[in-house]
Amino acid sequence: MAKFQLSKARQHGERVAAEKGFVTFPVDPFAVAESEGIIVVAKPPEIKGVSGGIIFDEEVPSVFYATDIESEGFQRFTVAHELGHYFLDGHPEEILKSSKTHVSKAGFRQGDSSIELEADHFASGLLMPTLLVKKELTRGVIGLAGVEQLAARSQCSLTAAAIRAAECSPYPMAIVVSQGSDICYCFMSEGFKGLGKPLTFLRKGSPLPLSATRDFNSDPNNVRYGKRRTTETTLADWFDGSGQIRLDEEIVGLGSFGYTLTVFSSDALAEDPDGDEADEEANLIASYTPKFAYGR
Numbered sequence: 001m002a003k004f005q006l007s008k009a010r011q012h013g014e015r016v017a018a019e020k021g022f023v024t025f026p027v028d029p030f031a032v033a034e035s036e037g038i039i040v041v042a043k044p045p046e047i048k049g050v051s052g053g054i055i056f057d058e059e060v061p062s063v064f065y066a067t068d069i070e071s072e073g074f075q076r077f078t079v080a081h082e083l084g085h086y087f088l089d090g091h092p093e094e095i096l097k098s099s100k101t102h103v104s105k106a107g108f109r110q111g112d113s114s115i116e117l118e119a120d121h122f123a124s125g126l127l128m129p130t131l132l133v134k135k136e137l138t139r140g141v142i143g144l145a146g147v148e149q150l151a152a153r154s155q156c157s158l159t160a161a162a163i164r165a166a167e168c169s170p171y172p173m174a175i176v177v178s179q180g181s182d183i184c185y186c187f188m189s190e191g192f193k194g195l196g197k198p199l200t201f202l203r204k205g206s207p208l209p210l211s212a213t214r215d216f217n218s219d220p221n222n223v224r225y226g227k228r229r230t231t232e233t234t235l236a237d238w239f240d241g242s243g244q245i246r247l248d249e250e251i252v253g254l255g256s257f258g259y260t261l262t263v264f265s266s267d268a269l270a271e272d273p274d275g276d277e278a279d280e281e282a283n284l285i286a287s288y289t290p291k292f293a294y295g296r
Contacts, residue, residue, distance in 0.1 A: 009088055009118040013080070013125025016087055025136070026155040027127050029080040033063060038086065040079060042067050052078040053103040054085050056096055061086060069256055073157035077123050078104070084122030091115050128154050128164040137169055143265040144230075144250035147175075159254065162261055163187050171270035174239075176262045180217055181208055184259060192264070196241035209238055213262045216251050223253035223260055238264070245269070 017027045020035055033040050039062040043052070051074070052065035063082040065075050081104055085091040094115055095102040104116060128150070136150050151161035162175040166187035172195055174188040186202035193199060208214040212231040216222050222229075233249040235241030250263045 005114070006117060006121045009084065010121040010125035012088060013084065013122040013127075014129040016083075017126050017129050022129075025132055025153045027129070029076055029083060029123075029126065032083060032126070033079065036060070036086070038063055038083075040065070042075075050103040051105050052082050053101060054082040054095070055101045056092055057100045061092075071157055071257075073151060073155060073160065074257075076155060077127065077157055077160050080123035080126045081119045083126065084119030085115065088115075088118055088122055091119070124160060124164055127156050128161070130168055133164050133168040134170065137165060142171055142173070142267065142270045143248055144252065144261075144263045146265075147263060158252070159257075159259070159261060162263060166192075171265065173263065173265040175264070176202060176213070176238075178208055178213060178217060178260050178262065179258060181214060182206070183208060191269075195235055195245055195269075196239070199235070200238075200240040202238070211237060212249055213251050213260060216253070217260055223258060224255065226253045226255045228252045233264070 016032065020032050022028070030040055037060045039060075041062065041064045043064050043066050045066075045068040048066070048068045050066060051069075052063065055062045055064075063079060063086075065078040065082070067075065069075075085095060085102060085104075104119065132154075133150065136153055137146060139146075139149070141149050147158065147162045147165045150156075150165055151158045154161060156164075159177060162177075166173055166175045166189050169189035169191065172189055172191035174186065174192045176186045177184040183202045183204060183206045185204055188199070188201075208217070211233060212229055216227075216229055221227070229251045231249050231251075233247050234243045235245040235247060236243035238247075245266075246268070247264045247266050250265075252261050254261055
């Protein structure tokens with residue numbers, strides 16, 4: 001779907017976070033739901049198959065989320081995703097065309113319907129507004145360690161934090177989520193895209209190149225038990241760029257999710273972000289109270 005629509009959905013999430021008074025991490029999706037009178041219910045762990053859902057059966061809908069995956073970050077993202085279906089224009093109407101109950105599989109699964117992708121991007125904007133993410137990333141910790149720091153501060157899943165880090169990073173970085181021998185999706189920072197033109201964009205379903213990540217995935221226990229590996233690769237090995245540009249390839253298994261996260265970055269490419277500039281932007285935004293209009 002159009003990149004503009006996804007960006008618009010993410011910005012809507014950021015506006016809702018601001019409207020609800022969240023100016024620091026973490027943004028609490030349960031509090032956002034409560035402020036709208038939405039009932040949020042945890043689904044019993046023995047019920048599996050979906051991450052969550054929203055029910056438009058009353059004047060104010062209710063949201064439920066899965067607990068069989070024991071990740072607070074994933075559960076928070078799921079609730080935020082369902083709030084996307086509530087806040088984004090056209091979503092309630094689209095859902096009510098077929099049923100009062102809509103179930104979701106949140107988590108940036110490329111190939112999903114447009115409203116699912118929009119809800120994912122709304123959730124990422126709600127939980128990790130651009131200004132807060134950029135400010136966090138100016139702390140000088142790059143690569144996987146920086147992603148983990150962002151995940152901890154925002155109380156989001158490692159995968160969601162990795163995507164937002166790549167979208168907002170002040171230094172060149174890319175992330176790849178894979179399963180087995182296949183790529184699920186890839187996000188690259190603007191600085192990373194500028195390392196060579198044109199770089200190959202790694203698309204869903206494409207085979208992993210011969211790499212440490214592919215070797216890592218060949219043993220399911222690496223993924224299941226959240227094992228880690230760090231090695232060195234080049235831009236040529238993954239993105240058909242220059243073989244002279246060397247990158248850290250940091251790999252971590254995502255446990256029960258069944259996926260692997262790979263983060264590409266390099267201390268040699270990372271410039272010290274201008275923290276003063278980020279502070280000035282924060283002070284400017286804090287100097288006024290935004291008034292946003294949004295529908296259900």
